Amino acid sequence: VWISFLVFGVVSSGINAEYGGKEIGFVLVGIDGNNLHDGDKLTLALVWQMMRHYTLSLLTHDGKILKDNEIISWCNTKLEEGGKDSKFAGFKDPSLANSRAIVDLIDVISPGHISYDLMTAAANDDDKFLNARYAITMARKIGARIFALPEDITEVNPKMIMTVFACIMSVGFA
Numbered sequence: 001v002w003i004s005f006l007v008f009g010v011v012s013s014g015i016n017a018e019y020g021g022k023e024i025g026f027v028l029v030g031i032d033g034n035n036l037h038d039g040d041k042l043t044l045a046l047v048w049q050m051m052r053h054y055t056l057s058l059l060t061h062d063g064k065i066l067k068d069n070e071i072i073s074w075c076n077t078k079l080e081e082g083g084k085d086s087k088f089a090g091f092k093d094p095s096l097a098n099s100r101a102i103v104d105l106i107d108v109i110s111p112g113h114i115s116y117d118l119m120t121a122a123a124n125d126d127d128k129f130l131n132a133r134y135a136i137t138m139a140r141k142i143g144a145r146i147f148a149l150p151e152d153i154t155e156v157n158p159k160m161i162m163t164v165f166a167c168i169m170s171v172g173f174a
Contacts, residue, residue, distance in 0.1 A: 024053060048159060051147055055163045058170035068162060075105055075165050078172065082108030091158035091165070098122035099131035099153055102164060103138065109172040110142040128154045136164075144168045 026049040059066045066074075068091065076087045084104040088096055095101070100119070107114040118134055120127035132150035139146050144167040152160035 026050075026053070051163060052159070055147075055166045055170075059166055059173065066166075071162065071166055071169060074169055074172075075101070078108050079104055084108060091161045092156060094156055096161055097128050097154050097156050099128070099135040102135040102153070102168070103131070105165070105168055105172075106135070106138050106142060109168065113138055113142055125154065139164065139168050139171075142168075142171050144171045 026046065056065045059071070072088065072090060079087055079101065082104070084107070086095075086101040086104045088101050099122070103114055103116075103119060120130050122128045122131055129150050132153035135153065136146050136148065136150060144164075146164055146167050148157075148160040148164050151157075153164065
């Protein structure tokens with residue numbers, strides 16, 4: 001009886017999370033409390049939307065949440081204003097795998113924190129991983145709440161790279 005009550009409570013909490021997500025505007029097709037209780041793949045859809053909503057809520061402008069292209073434009077403008085050569089076309093841009101644009105943006109927003117001698121040439125996957133790890137560490141050091149892993153950067157996972165730039169941007173707004 002106790003286990004049934006416990007499972008019911010967890011499923012009930014999942015249902016509450018589902019309703020809350022729908023009120024915020026999440027797309028939760030085919031997700032219910034049982035999916036959240038079981039932790040299946042559909043749960044990742046909810047978790048991703050929660051992360052995206054939180055990250056973008058840090059970037060509201062006049063009550064309006066910024067769009068991806070506005071984040072890209074802001075970052076490229078900051079990089080150019082800071083005299084950096086790096087820029088990127090979008091969050092799927094393969095040049096992001098070397099982490100240079102991320103590190104350069106951190107340097108523009110918070111000068112003096114980056115030691116470029118710790119960056120590698122990114123000639124292979126191991127070097128790219130080291131650069132990504134350094135970029136995440138330095139972003140956290142300046143106050144960005146980064147959820148991404150180095151692998152998300154080296155594999156150019158556009159969703160997670162968007163959160164990296166958005167979190168760094170939120171520090172730049174402060």
